[in-house]
Amino acid sequence: MKILVINGPNLNLLGVREPSIYGRETYFDLVDKINVYAKEIGVDVEVLQSNHEGELVDFIHRAYYTKVDGIVINPAAYTHTSVALLDAVKAVGIPTVEVHISDVSKREDFRQVSYIRKASLATIAGRGTNGYLEAMDLLLKEYKNDSSN
Secondary structure, rough: OOEEEOOOOOOOOOOOOOHHHHHHOHHHHHHHHHHHHHHHHEEEEEEEEEEOHHHHHHHHHHHHHHOOOOEEEOHHHHHHOOHHHHHHHHOOOOOOOEEEEHHHHHHOHHHHOOOOOHHOOOOEEEEOOHHHHHHHHHHHHHHHHOOOO
């Protein structure tokens, strides 16, 4: 199984940006955690990050052409604004799980809106960076269910 993990704007500043909300783990810590866990569960993983909406859309399109089996996406601020990301995920039809490090349901009103959720199998929020691992588990379970049918 191949999983693509996509991170949106400002996630490259993990550990620096509002550590009281996002924790002290750095982006490099997150990438290492994901890579180690992927090896443990036997999946191939690629982790990408961009601060640019169009590049995130390009990552999703590329996932289709490179035969990715699942996407974990933390669109960050684009969660609440990007119809383009929603349309890209819908277009490629790859099972996708939305992840947020913080519990967005307990934050500002504008963070209650998620466009990407409409095209996601599930949303995992408020579990810190471990939410990415939970998302990978969910995608692996979905993949195995699909493979057995």
